[in-house]
Amino acid sequence: MSGIVGIMNLDGAPIDRDSLRRMTESMSSRGPDAQEIWTDERVGFGHSMLRTTWESETETQPLTLDRKVWLTADARIDGREELIAKLQPKLNRSLTRERVPNDAELILCAYEVWGEKCLNHLIGDFAFAIWDGRTQRLFCARDHFGVKPFFYAHIGNRFIFSNTLTTLRLDARVSGDLNEVAIGDYLLFGLNQDLSTTTFRDIHRLPPGHTLTVTDGSIKTHRYWTPCVPGEIRYRDPQAYMERFGELLSSATEDRLRTNRVGISMSGGLDSTSIAAIAREQLHGDLAVHAYSIVYDSLIPDQERYYSNVAADHIGIHITHINADRYSLFDGQAPGDMDQAEPFLLSPLTGQFNDLLRLCDDYGRVALSGWDGDAFMNEPPNTYFASSAKKLKLKALATDMGWYVWTQKRLPPIGFRTHLKRMLGKHPSADFYPAWIDESFANRINLRERLKESSANQITAGEIRSSALRALNSKVWASLFEGYDAGATKLQLELRHPFIDLRLVEYVLAIPLVPWCVDKHILRIFMKDKLPPAVLNRHKTPLAGDPVLQLARHASVRWLDSFEVSSELQRFVNLNRRRSVADEETSNGLRASLRVFALNHWLTNPQPIGRLASGKQVNKIEPVTETSIA
Secondary structure (H helix, E strand, O other): OOEEEEEEEOOOOOOOHHHHHHHHHOOOOOOOOEEEEEEEOOEEEEEEEOOOOOHHHHOOOOEEOOOOEEEEEEEEEOOHHHHHHHHHHHOOOOOOOOOOOOHHHHHHHHHHHHHHHHHHOOOEEEEEEEEEOOOOEEEEEEOOOOOOOOEEEEEOOEEEEEOOHHHHOOEOOOOOOEOHHHHHHHHHHOOOOOOOEOOEOOOEEOOOOEEEEEEOOEEEEEEOOOOOOOOOOOOOOHHHHHHHHHHHHHHHHHHOOOOOOEEEEOOOOHHHHHHHHHHHHHOOOOOOEEEEEEEOOOOOOOOHHHHHHHHHHHHOOEEEEEEHHHOOOOOOOOOOOOOOOOHHHOOOOHHHHHHHHHHHHHHOOEEEOOOOHHHHHOOOHHHHHHHHHHOOOHHHHHHHHHHHHHHHOOOOOOHHHHHHHHHOOOOOOOOOOOOOEOHHHHHHOOHHHHHHHHHOOOOOOOOOOHHHHHHHOOOHHHHHHHHHOHHHHOOOOEEEOOOOOHHHHHHHHHOOHHHHOOOOHHHHHHOOOOOOHHHHOOOOOOOOOOHHHHHHHHOOOHHHOOOOOOOOHHHOEOHHHOOOHHHOOOHHHHHHHHHHHHHHHHHHOOOOOOOEOOOOOOOOOOOOOEEEOO
């Protein structure tokens, strides 16, 4: 979770080194190991280092291999052995002559060999920028799934970027004016539906799977990866499916370890316990893996404490439970919990979420999650069956439905007809629109049209792996990952997600849906000797109630209605039409109403921003470390 920042003056003006230094130092909390800057006339990079892998002990940034091409990156590159093997015959020097190359060196070597097409060979979680002095071009990229954030602003003749939004706001040229469309999206959906914008008018985000190039004064973005179902993978021996899956999941987990101890956010479900079991096999020592689990003991009927204990005992790891009953809504347990760069990061359950991350942070710099095996390995079979019926694949339909009845001991879900009707466009969906959204504001940004566009199913319901594709194209992922990022948590902790691995995802999408991706069949088969039967045979079990709704019903929530109203809030919300929180009876209504409180808090309590001076360069202040070339 290192911090990166860069400035490029498009008019050729020299870089204000003091401003760059201060922007770099503003990220020191997320990268305490080293802060360095580099400048070359009109371009400058800053880097704040957090070392989280063995290889990063040799890493220094900003980095160059030839003093012509420079890099600043927040990156973990996976599949390193395969990448090194591809690079070695194409380079004059040996990458492994003296030591194992670190991730930053691999990115620069890949760029040296393949140029901007290096993204065809890089996998992992990354956000980076490369200045190519030979072509006078800035090349930036964000990973396939958007695990690492990347923000930028183009103001006048200045282009600036960072993986920390508040760092960009240090520049006085970047205004604090809000992006009304993003505000509307937040009030309606809970997050911004446009992955290329932020809550601020002047600050943009690079969407997942995109590159950005700045050259000759022009800024262009390009999508280098689009979620899709790859070519089919078929084996004669059913055992081969499971064996290859096991290889990929083990590799994805191993690539995300590269340290001697990790915490893991572990419920009593199949996904996170599987990751914990594999990590325990790969890391030696009784204290190598420690699990942390959020449980409800009284507020909601919940069996996570029982199942997570059973799993931890079987795997042989320690577990700490966080009793969520003791938290109230918007319960910030530490200074800064409620101070966020954007309003969507203000969760009603912020107290328990941040306490879990703090426990992981106390344990080490790396933590794992089990997110999100459901997206790829739990495809609803009724959609698939309906598709087979529509395409008259009767033999395959009979075979697959027979397998389902035999293995699941029940008939296919009764939703079969419902999904078929939806596929044929005969089943309308209900949409929720809060009555308290100010009408003039809604008209100004065409908010109701945005609701219709969002409700339109962009992935055909009958398409193969439609559920997985909808998940991959969801706007939720980038928001979730940014909530884990140090820019939001303010912790020196990197969350890694083994299931969100390009190799694994593409493999699971390519194998037959039935039987392997029904109710995570392939994962259950692979883990049968690694997890206890109670967990292995447990089907997806959502909470028996919405904790936010239950907290609103069981605790005093008057303070969520009697807040001091920001004048800016009244641009967006008609408070006379907002019901009290206690009167909301549905989860949709309550969560939407709570967003009003969260937005007001965010507008009333902006993060302190120490603006940098604009105009002439100020007197130089000695930085921590500086590198420059004439």
